Amino acid sequence: MLNKEYRIKNIEQRESKSKLLLFFLFSIFFSLSSKAQCAMCRAALESEEGGVKAEAVNDGIVYLMAIPYVLVGVIGYFIYKMRYGKKKTQ
Known part of the structure; x- marks a missing residue:
């Protein structure tokens, strides 16, 4: 049970990091x-x-x-x- 919670938390952290990276790249390449x-x-x-x-x-x-x-x-x-x-x- 603890291992499953750890995996879910790890996936959520990766998703948030990927969203942050996507936002950062978007703001750099599409700046006004x-x-x-x-x-x-x-x-x-x-x-x-x-x-x-x-x-x-x-x-x-x-x-x-x-x-x-x-x-x-x-x-x-x-x-x-x-x-x-x-x-x-x-």
């Missing part, structure tokens, strides 16, 4: 392009004709915004692995 710009940068760059400089500023802002999220995600992943990885070995 976003435009980010503060009001002062926008006002300064609207006067330019070509718009190349404005696109570069937009890309830089998005890049600077994404780095902290990536770092927090990586640190969180390693903390999760350290915390729950030890339980499997015991």
Whole structure:
């Protein structure tokens, strides 16, 4: 009886991990392009004709915004692995 409950729990864990992985892959491959710009940068760059400089500023802002999220995600992943990885070995 205990073995059957363990199998069911193991299957549920695998299903939840696969759903999380599917969501993660879906969000990476089907992301939308976003435009980010503060009001002062926008006002300064609207006067330019070509718009190349404005696109570069937009890309830089998005890049600077994404780095902290990536770092927090990586640190969180390693903390999760350290915390729950030890339980499997015991």
